[in-house]
Amino acid sequence: xxxxxxxxxxxxxxxxxxxxxxxxxxxxxxxxxxxxxxxxxxxxxxxxxxxxxxxxxxxxxxxxxxxxxxxxxxxxxxxxxxxxxxxxxxxxxxxxxxxxxxxxxxxxxxxxxxxxxxxxxxxxxxxxxxxxxxxxxxxxxxxxxxxxxxxxxxxxxxxxxxxxxxxxxxxxxxxxxxxxxxxxxxxxxxxxxx
Ligand code: 5GP
Numbered sequence: 001x002x003x004x005x006x007x008x009x010x011x012x013x014x015x016x017x018x019x020x021x022x023x024x025x026x027x028x029x030x031x032x033x034x035x036x037x038x039x040x041x042x043x044x045x046x047x048x049x050x051x052x053x054x055x056x057x058x059x060x061x062x063x064x065x066x067x068x069x070x071x072x073x074x075x076x077x078x079x080x081x082x083x084x085x086x087x088x089x090x091x092x093x094x095x096x097x098x099x100x101x102x103x104x105x106x107x108x109x110x111x112x113x114x115x116x117x118x119x120x121x122x123x124x125x126x127x128x129x130x131x132x133x134x135x136x137x138x139x140x141x142x143x144x145x146x147x148x149x150x151x152x153x154x155x156x157x158x159x160x161x162x163x164x165x166x167x168x169x170x171x172x173x174x175x176x177x178x179x180x181x182x183x184x185x186x187x188x189x190x191x192x193x194x
Pocket of ligand 1: 018019020021022027057060097098099100124125126127128129130131132133161
């Protein structure tokens with residue numbers, strides 16, 4: 001997505017060689033017009049997947065996932081990150097290691113919002129090692145539902161999450177794929193239609 005590439009190039013801040021800060025349009029302040037275009041792109045790419053529901057992880061996945069759900073005309077469900085759970089009877093719970101916080105947290109979804117047989121499209125803002133995405137996959141499977149696909153706004157292709165998800169057989173669509181990051185330059189993997 002050219003507009004997304006331009007935005008990342010112009011406004012992204014590289015922290016170390018592994019982390020990209022995009023808090024001007026995605027992770028803190030949000031650009032609604034860009035989010036709408038992102039939602040449209042995901043909806044187009046997964047148009048044939050018969051999606052029943054969109055699932056993301058709070059909080060940064062919500063904006064792109066909401067726009068995708070709006071275009072697909074499905075509900076949006078976001079998994080919650082919670083600490084020290086006691087009552088888990090009515091929840092699907094998975095432990096997920098956070099790349100940015102470098103700690104594990106429990107990720108939960110109420111059992112009443114995922115049903116067997118539903119086709120669930122997983123959306124997230126970033127893909128690094130795949131921990132968040134695999135956590136959501138485990139929740140979908142625990143519900144007896146099906147993963148329709150995985151849509152990622154920014155995939156850091158130099159980390160192994162994309163490879164692991166694709167090798168596991170999931171259809172992963174990333175709108176920007178970053179080959180390498182440095183303070184001087186953000187290198188993209190060019191994709192068809194760019
Ligand atoms: P993973 O679980 O694939 O290792 O990492 C993805 C999750 O960590 C995303 O949900 C995202 O919130 C966060 N994340 C990973 N890498 C980055 C990054 O470079 N920048 C930002 N802002 N978040 C990231």
